Amino acid sequence: MKVELSKFKVKQGKSSVVDEWMKFLNDNMKHVLLTLNDEKMYVESIFREKQGETEYLYWHSLQGEGGSNVEESAHEIDKKHLEYWYKCIDEEIPHIDMESEVLMVQESVRKSMK
Numbered sequence: 001m002k003v004e005l006s007k008f009k010v011k012q013g014k015s016s017v018v019d020e021w022m023k024f025l026n027d028n029m030k031h032v033l034l035t036l037n038d039e040k041m042y043v044e045s046i047f048r049e050k051q052g053e054t055e056y057l058y059w060h061s062l063q064g065e066g067g068s069n070v071e072e073s074a075h076e077i078d079k080k081h082l083e084y085w086y087k088c089i090d091e092e093i094p095h096i097d098m099e100s101e102v103l104m105v106q107e108s109v110r111k112s113m114k
Helices: 015-027 029-039 076-088 107-112
Strands: 002-009 041-051 054-063
Touching: 015 029, 015 041, 015 054, 015 076, 029 041, 029 076
Parallel strands: none
Antiparallel strands: 002 054, 041 054
């Protein structure tokens, strides 16, 4: 199982596009959840932080081994998701990967994630 928490800087002036992106994902959750099977993604959450004019998105995920990469997805919803990514995420600023120190997951949940 792979556990991740990563922080990405949002491009300046793209806050309203992030609003649109998050709404798109929430409004299309039925289709979003279908794509997670291919990725063996059991949990994926996006958090948002605003510090004055600076904004960050955090991705948290619990993923099984051997899942496909979102960039390789044939799902239209993933293609749209990546369009928003390239519009909003400032890839000139390196993202920050947090280090997992403790993972608290019930054994019954762990077994279902294999």
